Amino acid sequence: MIKEIELVVSPDDIHDLQKIETKILFQEKLKPHSLCYFKIRKRSIDARSKHPVYRLKVVLYVDEQPVLEINSIKYPDVKNAKSVLIVGAGPAGLFAALRLIELGLKPIIIERGKDVKERRRDLAAINKVGKLNPESNYCFGEGGAGTYSDGKLYTRSDKRGDVNKMLQILVQHGATEDILIDARPHIGTNKLPQIITEIRETILNAGGEIHFGTKLMDLEIKNQQIKAAITNRGNFETKHLILATGHSAKDIYYLLRDKGVLLEAKPFALGVRIEHPQYIIDQAQYHCSARHQNLPPSYYSLVTQVKDRGVFSFCMCPGGIIAPCATDENEIVVNGWSPSKRNNPFANSGTVVQVSVNDVSKNPDEDPFALLEFQSKIERLAFNAGGGNLKAPAQRMVDFVNHKVSTDLPLNSYLPGLTSADLHQVLPSFISERIKDALPQFGKKIPSVYGNGGYFTNEAVLVGVESRTSSPVRIPRDKDSLQHPQIKGLFPCAEGAGYAGGIISAAIDGQACADAVLKTI
CATH class of the missing domain: 3.30.70 (Alpha-Beta Plaits)
Incomplete structure (x- = not known):
């Protein structure tokens, strides 16, 4: 039995x-x-x-012996098979490539950034001296933003079979089997690079190709059909292109616009990243003065309604670090990540408010770039408020609620450094005022225990700005064929196209696009 x-x-x-x-x-x-x-x-x-x-x-x-499950996928040799071009080596691109190999097709990936090993040097320069490489950073490079953005693997997707397959593939490439059973599976930024390297080796050993430092510059389209991708390192002829460039590749949106490709504005969320000492969250959530050694650092998920709009926590990182995730000079973007042990002394989370195109444009149906340009404007304001060198504007929590510039800032994890600023002058008022009203409400949900102040405390710091929660542009596609409605052979994919969010959902969408490609061949 x-x-x-x-x-x-x-x-x-x-x-x-x-x-x-x-x-x-x-x-x-x-x-x-x-x-x-x-x-x-x-x-x-x-x-x-x-x-x-x-x-x-x-x-x-x-009274029954188990049959051991063997879930490893065997990837055939596709060196001489029909090829499919993938733009972007993030989770969507890599998992699309693995699925193409399963289906007997040869993936050719072009990636503007560097491999995971080379990316580390550019990340070190970002954190130590505030020097940004626009082609190699926390967003661009092998593994995409997922490699150095925590490695949380839970998703709201109800495609449980697909989710389990994605997790099995990660285990096959070196992830611990714990991710198969934990309710909130997590790999950790320190372990993801080796897993990404193993996935690369699988693709190459099966006969696929990966070209780093290869940036998409133009598309050749004839008779509404993809013909070739033009890059800084030559042309790649193709009739099937999976576009998996991520939500930060703004130049791709402008390229598509210039080619006359239909685009749409898409709502996204904007706000700040909030950091507490981890012990405050642990004490409140676990009802104890000291966390048990066999309990992980605690997390939270918060949401409330303020003036008929949701304010919610996003991408919560227990034992984590706030990272500088800008992709262009003169902008500040922050995100969070955690190592596998989640053993840093801080807990951080985005706290954001939904933004619609009606908030920023008088002609929303005619302005697909309204939210993208709004996002860029806020990121430049944050840069100016930070004072340069990727320093981020910040404010203690209670000070922010009281419209008071902080005289000093608490110890924190943001390595380039923080600058005390009035975040109400960085964020638009319809965002900042809603966050201001939400924070005391969140304080009631995570109250003070053992005299630590709870969630609503001046020991917490707000860091601006959390602006890359999702793409502010959608590249539309047919719901059945997954191709762009105008361009045959163009498969907009995952976060950059506005159809996914996070490692697992992006991976699922990448594999779905690979399946869709097969149907057209």
């Missing part, structure tokens, strides 16, 4: 398989010899009471 049960386990026992087995035997009234095998399928933390516990979903094999 095979059955699935739910089991409650204390943090003390979560890593002791013998104790977990004993609990199973007791709960299910089984004799020891009858339990042939058990497997933890899902693991989550329940911190609603004063004593947090783990809740497990466990598959039991009772």
Whole structure:
């Protein structure tokens, strides 16, 4: 008999398989010899009471031997197969390439940035001296923004089969099997580069190609059909192009506009990244003075309505770091990431408000770039308020609510440095005023314990600006063929096209585009 049960386990026992087995035997009234095998399928933390516990979903094999699952995908040799061009080596592009190989097609990836090893030098220059390389940074390069942006793998997608396949592929390339069972799976920025390297090797060993430092400059389109991609390193002829350039490749939108390709404005969210000392969040969420060693740093998810518009936390990074994610000079963009152990002393999260095209344009139907240009304007204002060298404007939380410029700023994780500023002068008022009203409300949801001030405290710092939550432009596509409605062979893909958000959803969309390509061949 095979059955699935739910089991409650204390943090003390979560890593002791013998104790977990004993609990199973007791709960299910089984004799020891009858339990042939058990497997933890899902693991989550329940911190609603004063004593947090783990809740497990466990598959039991009772008087029956298990059949070991082999989920590794075998990739055929496609060196001489029909080729498909992919622009962008982020999660969408890489997973599209893996799926194309599965389908017997040869992927050719062009990527404007560098491989993961070479990217590290440019990231060091960003953090140490505020020097930005517009072609190699936190957004551009092998693995895309996902490589150095935390590695959170949970998604709102309800395509559970697809999600599980993406996780299995990551495990096949070196990720821990914990991501298969954790309710909020996470790899960590420190471990992602090696996994991305392994995926690259799989693509190359199967006969695919990857060209770094190769930037898309133009497209050859004849009779509404893709013919070639023109790059700084030559032309790539193709009738099938998966465009997976990510939400920060603004030049691609302008290129498409200049080619007469239909584009649409798309709502996005704008705000700040907020950082607390991690212990404040742990104490409030776990109801304890000190977090148990077998509990991970705690996270939160917050949302409220202010003046008929949502204000919500975004991309929460326990034990994390705030990163400078600009892609052009004279702009400030911040994001967050965590290492695999999430052992930094700070917790950060975006806190943002939705922006629609009606907020910024009098002719929304005629202005697909209205939100893109609005986004760029705010990022330039943040740069000026920071004072240069990628220093970011910042303000203590209570000071922000009281419209007071902070006389000093707390210790923080943002390596280029912070500049005390009035963030109400950086953000538009319809954003800043809503965030101002939301923060005390969030403070009631994560209240003060042990005298630490809780969420709403001047120990927290607001850092501007969190502006790359999603693309402010959509590249439309047919819902069935996934091709652009005007251009045959052009497959807009994932975040840059406005159809995904995050590593897993981008990976799913990349594989969906690969399937769509096969149908046209």
